[in-house]
Amino acid sequence: MTRFLGRDRELQDLTDLLRKESASLVILRGRRRIGKTRLAEEFSKQFSKNYIFTGLPPSKQTTADSQRTEFRRQMRENKMANFEANDWGDLFSLVAQHCRTGRVLVVLDEITWMGSKDPNFLGKLKIAWDLYFKKNPRLILIISGSNSAWIGKNILSSTGFMGRVSYNLVLTELPLNQCVKFWGARQDQISSYEKFKILGVTGGIPRYLEEVFPEQTAEDNIFRLCFVKSGVLFSEFDNIFTDLFNGRHEKYREIMKCLANGPSTLEKIAHKLGRVKGGDITDDLKDLEETGFLSRDFTWHIQTGELSKLSQFRIQDNYVRFYLRYIEPKKAAILKGTVKTLPISWLSIMGYQFENLVLNNFHKVIELLNIPSHEIVTMGPYFQTQTSQRKQCQIDLMIQTKYNQLYVCEVKFEKGEIEKEIIKEVKDKIRRLERPKGYSCRPVLIHVNGVADTIIETEYFSKIIDFSELLD
Numbered sequence: 001m002t003r004f005l006g007r008d009r010e011l012q013d014l015t016d017l018l019r020k021e022s023a024s025l026v027i028l029r030g031r032r033r034i035g036k037t038r039l040a041e042e043f044s045k046q047f048s049k050n051y052i053f054t055g056l057p058p059s060k061q062t063t064a065d066s067q068r069t070e071f072r073r074q075m076r077e078n079k080m081a082n083f084e085a086n087d088w089g090d091l092f093s094l095v096a097q098h099c100r101t102g103r104v105l106v107v108l109d110e111i112t113w114m115g116s117k118d119p120n121f122l123g124k125l126k127i128a129w130d131l132y133f134k135k136n137p138r139l140i141l142i143i144s145g146s147n148s149a150w151i152g153k154n155i156l157s158s159t160g161f162m163g164r165v166s167y168n169l170v171l172t173e174l175p176l177n178q179c180v181k182f183w184g185a186r187q188d189q190i191s192s193y194e195k196f197k198i199l200g201v202t203g204g205i206p207r208y209l210e211e212v213f214p215e216q217t218a219e220d221n222i223f224r225l226c227f228v229k230s231g232v233l234f235s236e237f238d239n240i241f242t243d244l245f246n247g248r249h250e251k252y253r254e255i256m257k258c259l260a261n262g263p264s265t266l267e268k269i270a271h272k273l274g275r276v277k278g279g280d281i282t283d284d285l286k287d288l289e290e291t292g293f294l295s296r297d298f299t300w301h302i303q304t305g306e307l308s309k310l311s312q313f314r315i316q317d318n319y320v321r322f323y324l325r326y327i328e329p330k331k332a333a334i335l336k337g338t339v340k341t342l343p344i345s346w347l348s349i350m351g352y353q354f355e356n357l358v359l360n361n362f363h364k365v366i367e368l369l370n371i372p373s374h375e376i377v378t379m380g381p382y383f384q385t386q387t388s389q390r391k392q393c394q395i396d397l398m399i400q401t402k403y404n405q406l407y408v409c410e411v412k413f414e415k416g417e418i419e420k421e422i423i424k425e426v427k428d429k430i431r432r433l434e435r436p437k438g439y440s441c442r443p444v445l446i447h448v449n450g451v452a453d454t455i456i457e458t459e460y461f462s463k464i465i466d467f468s469e470l471l472d
Contacts, residue, residue, distance in 0.1 A: 003210075005174075005181045005182065005206065006035075006174045006206070007042075007171075007178075010039060010171065011042060013167065013169065014140075014167070014169075015043070017140055017166060018046065018138075022134070023135075023136055023137055023138075024167065025134075025140075025143070026166060026168075026169065027155065027168045027169065029144070029146075029168075029171070030146065030292065031146060031205075031291055031292040032243065033205050033207035033236075034146075034171045034207075035171060035174075036144050036146070040142055043142075047105040048102050049098070049099070049103070049104045050104070050107070051095065051098070051099075051105070051107070052106075053071060053074050053075075053114075054110050054113075055070075055109065055110040055111065055114030056070045057243055058242075058246050063117055064117035065086075067117060067118070071114070072084070072085070075091070075094065078098075080095060081094065087124075088115075088121050088124040088125070089127065092125060092128035093128060099133060099136055100135070101138075103138045103139075104138065105139075105140050106141045107141075107142045107144060108141070108143050109144045109145075111143050111151065111155075122155065122158065123160060125143075129141065146291070148170065148292070149286065149287040149291060173205060173360055174204035175361055175363075176199065176204065176361050176364065176471050177471055178204070180195060180471050182210065183195070183214045184214055185214075187214075192471055193448060194217070195218075197218035197219070197347075198212055198218050198221060199318070199357060200322075200350050200353035200357065201222055201225075201226065201233075202318065203318035204357075208232070208233065208319060211232050222346075226323075226326070226327050227327070227330065227334055227339050228339075229334055229337070233327070234334060237319075237323040237324075244291060252284060252287070254273060255269065255284060255285065258273060259313060259315050261325075263297070263313060264312060264313060264314075265311070266311070269285070285313060292316070292317065293316070293317045293320055294314065295314055296313050297383075298380070299311070299382055299384070300378050300382070302406070302439065305400060307378070312381070314356075316359070318356050318357070321353070322353065326349075330343070347415060351413040354413040354448055354467075355411045355413075358396075358409075358411045358470070359380075359411075362379065364469075365470070368463070368470075369444065369463055371399065371401060375403065377400045377401060378400050379397070379399040380397065380398070381394075381396060381398075382395040382398040383395070384432070384434060391432040393434075394429075395408055395409070395429060395433070396411040397411060404439045404440065405440050405442060406433075406435065406440065406441045407442050407462070408426065408430055408433070408441050408443050408444065409444040410422065410426050410444065410445050412445065412446070414447070414449055416449060416450070417449065417452050418445070418449075418450070418455065419454075423455065423461075426443050430443065443460060444461060444462055444463045444464075444465065445463075446464075446465045447466060448467040450466075451464060
């Protein structure tokens with residue numbers, strides 16, 4: 001079993017359920033490799049009896065019967081007699097017989113794989129919960145899956161499970177200050193810039209960080225993981241998309257490729273793909289958003305703090321974007337073994353990757369700015385469209401407080417120190433920003449590789465945040 005790093009809060013939330021005097025049904029969701037199974041395994045240590053079942057990965061040969069056959073095999077591994085039962089109702093009933101007393105954990109992992117081929121699966125699971133599992137007040141049943149959209153539609157929004165879920169947990173990327181633990185005893189020897197280069201590719205995905213060799217340079221790690229045909233991250237994109245979306249993965253891939261160069265609106269995405277705005281493409285974008293690959297960022301009306309109808313979609317998963325920009329175009333050459341070094345221009349997209357890391361760790365930014373959370377009206381990437389009355393404006397991260405303060409955050413990556421020209425760029429953005437009278441603008445600079453002394457001497461920025469502070 002791999003080291004258990006991070007997830008302290010999530011583990012504590014699950015542990016708190018043990019204080020209840022009734023059974024608990026838990027939904028555990030998150031993209032593949034995010035650590036759902038590992039969290040369940042760690043939690044299982046607190047139980048006298050625990051049974052973890054997982055669905056069979058999808059393939060052309062996978063059927064409802066093969067899922068039940070695999071489930072029966074896992075029952076036998078758990079020393080459960082199954083009498084060759086071929087009905088989910090019978091199988092759940094047999095499992096429940098081993099869970100009638102004592103502190104028991106049952107995990108149904110990758111529930112989408114397990115049950116999507118059988119239209120009666122969820123109905124029989126619901127009956128089994130009502131008739132058997134919940135009768136043990138010390139039992140916890142975890143339903144886990146990577147396809148958050150499927151779970152949302154078929155379980156969380158289902159009348160059959162209404163009022164039965166005790167805890168709905170969505171795992172997201174690890175915070176940056178937890179990611180550094182994967183460098184182990186060497187974490188203090190590695191610069192924040194080198195850590196950034198790794199995190200810019202992996203994001204806070206635990207499974208990817210487990211593959212990092214702390215004794216290797218960032219460049220050597222990235223080449224080994226991404227640009228060698230045996231590398232874990234070379235084939236990862238195809239694996240996760242095929243597993244998640246099965247026969248529909250190609251249309252999801254096309255949407256992601258549309259966004260590989262930067263954020264875009266629904267209208268532009270539909271136009272580029274030759275699809276009709278609304279309908280299927282709206283559902284597809286929502287699926288990608290719920291599975292954690294995309295983020296939909298709404299701009300807002302500063303006067304009222306209310307969200308606008310205007311929004312942009314962006315790839316928030318750093319690995320997926322890096323794959324689409326640099327690994328996939330070199331796929332044929334990598335398979336032939338002719339790629340010997342990292343692409344020369346690979347650092348050119350790291351500005352966007354850096355921005356993603358900051359946005360995914362905005363709570364730490366708020367903490368460093370000493371803004372009480374109850375004072376925040378809204379926050380996020382802010383964009384202003386061009387009209388006859390105003391100019392276009394794009395702000396990496398803006399925080400609006402109820403005291404009419406606007407924190408305009410410029411998230412900037414450079415290979416070397418950031419020079420004084422950045423002040424002119426930020427001043428221009430603030431000048432373009434249309435805002436009501438009485439609102440203060442506090443410019444903030446977030447960087448990864450140092451700033452020139454001339455910037456500090458001007459005292460222009462209200463706060464300058466080094467990436468190392470986000471890792472602390």
